[in-house]
Amino acid sequence: xxxxxxxxxxxxxxxxxxxxxxxxxxxxxxxxxxxxxxxxxxxxxxxxxxxxxxxxxxxxxxxxxxxxxxxxxxxxxxxxxxxxxxxxxxxxxxxxxxxxxxxxxxxxxxxxxxxxxxxxxxxxxxxxxxxxxxxxxxxxxxxxxxxxxxxxxxxxxxxxxxxxxxxxxxxxxxxxxxxxxxxxxxxxxxxxxxxxxxxxxxxxxxxxxxxxxxxxxxxxxxxxxxxxxxxxxxxxxxxxxxxxxxxxxxxxxxxxxxxxxxxxxxxxxxxxxxxxxxxxxxxxxxxxxxxxxxxxxxxxxxxxxxxxxxxxxxxxxxxxxxxxxxxxxxxxxxxxxxxxxxxxxxxxxxxxxxxxxxxxxxxxxxxxxxxxxxxxxxxxxxxxxxxxxxxxxxxxxxxxxxxxxxxxxxxxxxxxxxxxxxxxxx
Numbered sequence: 001x002x003x004x005x006x007x008x009x010x011x012x013x014x015x016x017x018x019x020x021x022x023x024x025x026x027x028x029x030x031x032x033x034x035x036x037x038x039x040x041x042x043x044x045x046x047x048x049x050x051x052x053x054x055x056x057x058x059x060x061x062x063x064x065x066x067x068x069x070x071x072x073x074x075x076x077x078x079x080x081x082x083x084x085x086x087x088x089x090x091x092x093x094x095x096x097x098x099x100x101x102x103x104x105x106x107x108x109x110x111x112x113x114x115x116x117x118x119x120x121x122x123x124x125x126x127x128x129x130x131x132x133x134x135x136x137x138x139x140x141x142x143x144x145x146x147x148x149x150x151x152x153x154x155x156x157x158x159x160x161x162x163x164x165x166x167x168x169x170x171x172x173x174x175x176x177x178x179x180x181x182x183x184x185x186x187x188x189x190x191x192x193x194x195x196x197x198x199x200x201x202x203x204x205x206x207x208x209x210x211x212x213x214x215x216x217x218x219x220x221x222x223x224x225x226x227x228x229x230x231x232x233x234x235x236x237x238x239x240x241x242x243x244x245x246x247x248x249x250x251x252x253x254x255x256x257x258x259x260x261x262x263x264x265x266x267x268x269x270x271x272x273x274x275x276x277x278x279x280x281x282x283x284x285x286x287x288x289x290x291x292x293x294x295x296x297x298x299x300x301x302x303x304x305x306x307x308x309x310x311x312x313x314x315x316x317x318x319x320x321x322x323x324x325x326x327x328x329x330x331x332x333x334x335x336x337x338x339x340x341x342x343x344x345x346x347x348x349x350x351x352x353x354x355x356x357x358x359x360x361x362x363x364x365x366x367x368x369x370x371x372x373x374x375x376x377x378x379x380x381x382x383x384x385x386x387x388x389x390x391x392x393x394x395x396x397x398x399x400x401x402x403x404x405x406x407x408x409x410x411x412x413x414x415x416x417x418x419x420x421x422x423x424x425x426x
Contacts, residue, residue: 002194036223045358063419064115068348071341072411073395076104076404078338079322083399085302086318086325088309095160096318096399103401107408114412119420123360126175130202132170136165137209151391164402166218169206171406171413173222174229174367176202181233183359190234199230216264217390223247228370229363273390287312288324288383292335299331318399320391324383338397342376345395345411352418361417368410 083100087093114122129388139145139155146154146162154162177199181191188284191199203226210218227247231240254260260268263281270282278286289308300306307313313321329336346369353365372395381387393403 026337047110064415065348065352065418068345068352068411068414068418071344071348072408073108075338075341075345078326078341079394079397079399080104081302082322082326082329083318085329086308086322087399088303099161099401100399100404103404104408107405110405111408111412111415114409115415115418115419117417118265119361122175122364122416123179126179127170129168130172130176133165133169134206134209136163137169137206139365140286141209141297143210151213151215152418153215161401163248164400166206166210166213166215167400167402167406170222170225170371171227171410172408173203173206174364174371174419175224175413177229178360178363178367181229182358182363184359188238193239196230196233196235196239198225214261214264215391216260217378217392219393220390221371221378225367225370229367232366233359235364267389271385274385283334284316284321285382285385286387287314288321289385291321291324293386293407294333295331297331298333299327299329302329305329319393320379320389320398321383322394322398323380326397327383338394339380342372342395344368348372349414352414356417361420364413368414369412372407 013266080097080100083411084093084097087096089382117125136155140152144155145152146156148154148162153164156162156167180195180199180202183195184191203222207219207222207226210222227243245403266277266281268279270280270285274282276282276285287307291305291313294300294307295305303309305325307328308317308325313324317325323335323338326338330337349365349369349372353362353369356362356365375392376395378390378392379398382389393400396404397408
């Protein structure tokens with residue numbers, strides 16, 4: 001006898017997979033209804049994954065150097081407060097603070113963008129940044145340029161903003177020289193003479209344009225950066241000796257042929273003989289040392305510095321002489337904090353350089369470290385009589401939108417190198 005299978009009694013899985021039996025007409029069962037997890041369990045699982053996402057191994061936030069970022073933000077906050085106090089009694093003092101805050105916000109945005117564009121794209125974009133800086137320097141020397149304090153270094157923008165292309169040229173030189181010196185062929189372990197010559201030629205164009213402005217401090221900084229990059233690239237010692245000899249001969253030629261501008265020669269004279277003209281060219285340097293000395297251990301307090309309130313440091317007390325303003329108002333303790341934060345930035349940059357995956361990354365990080373270290377040394381040194389007065393600002397602290405923007409972009413380049421080695425290690 002054959003057994004007939006009743007229709008509709010077979011179990012058919014639903015699209016949702018395993019589930020409970022659903023009753024049909026006439027008491028027949030066969031269709032599986034999907035079973036959904038409880039709403040609370042599903043939401044908690046999604047929320048937990050969302051909270052863990054920023055701290056995952058592949059998260060861009062975790063790949064940043066937070067110590068470096070924290071030191072940069074702390075220095076920027078110090079700078080805003082000091083700019084506020086140094087320009088408190090000046091007409092339009094509020095505009096200084098507002099412009100500095102705008103520069104910091106835009107700089108942080110650019111830093112995040114540069115750190116996220118990728119390590120390889122940073123190398124690809126180097127010629128474009130270099131070319132843009134050259135065009136900016138050429139525009140400065142044209143009728144579009146603006147002369148301030150004897151130097152034609154600025155381009156005027158709407159709403160009272162000014163751009164200083166020489167600041168952008170510093171980063172352009174670092175990226176281009178790093179790209180040229182880091183392009184090792186085959187089994188080469190050091191750049192060839194042709195690469196060194198190309199790097200010198202690329203650096204020489206913006207250097208000559210900066211000298212023509214004239215900006216002696218910026219030109220000296222560019223020379224130091226290029227010399228440091230060539231030395232760290234691993235070139236032969238005899239090439240370094242030849243470059244050093246050429247540089248020394250150039251300095252002697254400039255001094256003997258009297259190629260310096262009158263105010264530049266006066267600054268050098270006042271540095272060598274501080275008391276020769278205390279009411280003229282040596283006035284600012286002398287007042288800066290007095291401000292540093294009167295600060296004592298803990299300073300006279302913010303907005304209570306007598307030298308700052310009396311504007312004895314001149315119109316540049318919120319920019320070139322910001323460290324003297326800090327020393328008078330915050331004392332030795334405040335000066336040590338600023339120097340300590342700068343040291344953290346330099347040490348993190350050197351740490352990134354030593355851990356870089358290739359020659360290009362090492363030279364970019366080392367070049368930024370040389371840039372910040374030399375500029376900070378010159379700025380602090382001129383306030384205590386160790387260096388002649390120049391127009392080099394204190395990184396992240398001095399007032400200046402162009403300097404702040406470029407400094408932040410340079411930190412973004414450091415973060416890009418750091419993220420690349422982080423991903424490579426992972």
